[in-house]
Amino acid sequence: MGALSRAALALAALLGLSSAALEVHVGTGTVFSVEGQQAVLPAWYTSHSQKQLYVTWLLTKDGAQPFQILTYMEGEVKVRETELKPRVGFLYPIVTHNISVFINASRERDSGQYTVMVDVADDDNSARKNVGVINLTVLVPPAAPACQLHGDPAVGANVTLSCTSRKGKPSPTYEWQRAPPNLRFFFPPAQDHARGTLKLTNLSLEMSGVYLCVAKNRAGSANCSIALEVHSTSTKAVIAGAVLGSLAALATVVFFTQRLISYRRKKRDGQEEAANEIKEDAVAPKTPSWPRRAASDTISKTSTLSSIGGTRDRPYGAPPPSDTASVLTAATSYRGPPPRPAGRAPNFSPQASNGTAPRREPPAGPAALPPSSLARAGAVPVMVPAQSRAGSLV
Template identity: 50%
Template sequence: QIPWPQPSWEMHFTFMGFGSSPPMGLSSALLEVHVGQTSVSTIQGQRVVLPIWYTSRSQRIPYVSWVFGRPGANRLQILTYMDGTVKVQETYLKNRTGFVYSMPDFNISIAINNTQEMDSGEYMCTVNIVDDDTISGKNIGLLNLTVLVPPSPPMCQLHGKPYLGGNVTMSCKSAFSKPSPKYSWQRTAPNTQVFFAPTQDLAQGTLMLRNLSKDMSGVYVCTAANIAGSSKCNITLEVNSPLSAAVIAGAVVGSLIGVGLMILFVLQMFIYRNKKKDAQEEMANEIKEDAVAPKTLSWAKSSGSDIVSKNGTLSSVHTPRGYKPPYIHPRSQTLTPTPSVSSQSLPLYFPPSTNGAQLQAPQQELTGHQGLTTSTLTRMGAVPVMVPAQSQAGSLV
C-alpha cells in the first residue's frame, strides 16, 4: 500500500509593490511533488508500482506528465493526464503501463506490468496547476527503476581427460544475468561433497579436480544464483583407467578402419565389374568389325557361260537352254576357277607366249578337272578370270 501523506498547507504572500503591506486576500498554496521511494527494484516478469503524489490547495485539474529515460538514449513521454483525459503514448510500454488510481487524484503513481530488463532507467513525473505556484524543482519527482533478471540456464563443460591420476576442470557459465551470478559446485548423493576456494572459483564458475581416483566419479551440479533467482546444470564424471580408455579408442579406430575397408572393397568390385563389362562389349564390337559377309558379283549370277571369242579374249555370252558343250581333252589348256577373296580384287591369268603364234580360243564351254563344268563351278562360287590374248605381232589384245 502506497503511503498517502497528510497535506501540509502553507500561505505564501507576495509583495508586488502595492505599498508597505501585502494586499488582502492575495495568497497561493505551494505545489509540491513527493516521491515515496527514489529507487525501486523488481524481478523481470513481475508488476511494479512507481509511488508518487503531490500536494496543493488548488481545486483545479492538474497537468501530469510521466517521462522515461535510459543512459545514452532520448527521453520518451509515456503517459499524460491533461484536461481530464489520460493518454498513453505510442511506446513499447503502451500496453503495460497506466495510473494506479482513477484520475484526477492526488496520488499519481503508475504501475508497469510484466516488467522487462529494458524497463530499467529513470522515470520523471512533472505536475503543473494553473493557479498554483511552486518552488523551483519541487513540482518534479524522480525515481530509478531496476529490473533484476535471474541467471539463464548455465552450460556445464568438462575440460581434460578423466583418467586415473589425471586432472580435469569443470566450467559453468550463464549467458545472461542481472546482476552477475555467483557459481557454486557440489557433488550429489551418495557421495555428497561441497567445494571451496581455491578448488572452485565463485566468479568464474570453474571447479578443478586433481589426481583423479575412482571414488571421484559421480554427478557434479553447478548452481548460478543472484538475488533474482538461480539456475542449474550438471556433469557426470566417470574416471577410467588409461588401459580401458586405450581399448575404447582402439575399438573405435578399428571400427572406422573396418567400415573404410568395406567401402573400399565395394568400390573395387563395382569398378571391376564395369571394366569387365566394357571389355566384353569392346571384344564383341571387334568381332563384328572383322566378320565380312560374302558377296556374289552380279555378273556371276547370270545363266550364261564364259567362252573365248574369236579374237582370243574371254567374253560373257548367253547360253541357250539345252546347249551341251563338246568334250575337250583334259590335256588342253583349261580356265582354272579361282575362289573369290574379295569383291574388289580379281587375279589375272597370263598364258605363256608361243613365239608369236596366236592362240585359238576354244569355242565351247570348258570342262575342269574331274568333269566339272563352268556352270557347276559358278554355283560353287568360282570366279571366272579374264585372260588377255596376244595378237600375231605379240601385243596384248
C-alpha cells in the first residue's frame, strides 16, 4: 500500500515537471496613439514547453465580428488583413516569448479591440489564461479651425466670434483670448468652450484688436485669429457716402465718354457720306452772267453788235469773237457794223450829218460764234431794239 502511494506520488511529480501552465500577459489594457505615429500593443506569454507554438491576433471594431489580422504558425508569419498588411507585424522574434505587435502610421480607423491567443502543443490551457485583450484608440489632433465674426461691430452693438475645427478625436475644446499687447482671457458665460463661441457686448473703440482662438485635445492643438475693428456710426456714414460718390463720378465719366465717342463716330460717318455724294453727283459750275453796267454803255455795246445770223457767212477757221462781238436777238435778222481792218484806229466825226451827237465806234472784233457754241459757253440771249447805222433807235 505504501509502495503504491509512493509510486503515485512519483508519477504525479513527473507529470507536474513535464507540464507547465500557459499564460498570456499584456502590458496595458488601453493604448493611445496619435494619428500618423506608430502604435505598439505590448504582450508576452509564459510556458516551459518548447513545442510548436501557435499565435493569433484578432481585431474587433464597433461590436462587429472579430477577424484575424496576424498569425504565427510553424515559424511563418502571415498578415490576414489587407489594409494593415504593409503596416503591421511582430515587434520582436517569437522565440523570446514576446508577442507584441506594432502598427505603423496609425489611422483613426485602426481603433478597436485587439485580442491575442497563444496555444502550445503540450501546455495546459484549461484555466483559459492564454488570451490577452488590448483596446487601441488612435487620437486625431484638431484641424486648423476657422474664425468668423457675426454681427456689425459698431459702437454699442453686440457681436459673436465663432471658432470651429472640422475634425479632431476626441472632440476639441476651444479657448478665446485677446492677443498681445492687450492680452486678455475670457470666461463663461461670455465664452463657450465646447461650441467655440465668444460673445462681446456693448462694443467700444477700445475693444478693437486681434482675437485668438485655440482648439486643442489630447492629440494636439491648432489656432486661428480674427481682427475686430469697432467703428462708429458716423464713420460708417462717411464711408458709405464716399463709396456712393465714387460710383456716381465713375458713372458720369463713362456716360460722357460714350457720348463723345458716339459724336465723333457720327461726324466721321457724315463726312464720309458727303465725300461720296460729291464724287458721284458733281456737276460743272455755272458760267456767271454779264455784270450790269450803265444804260449808255449797254446801248453803245449793243449798237455795234451784229446778230447771230451773220456768223454763218464767215469762212471756216475765222478767229472767235469776244463776248461783246454779237448778241442773240429774238429774230436773227439784225447785223452789226462790218469789222474794221486790223491796226486801224476808230474814226470819230465831230458832227453827224443829221446834226446829232457824235458816236463812239466800238473796236472791230472777231467773227461771231454760232449759237450752239455760244450756248455751250454760257451766253444768254438778249432782246435789243433795231438801230440805224447812225446809232439811233428806229
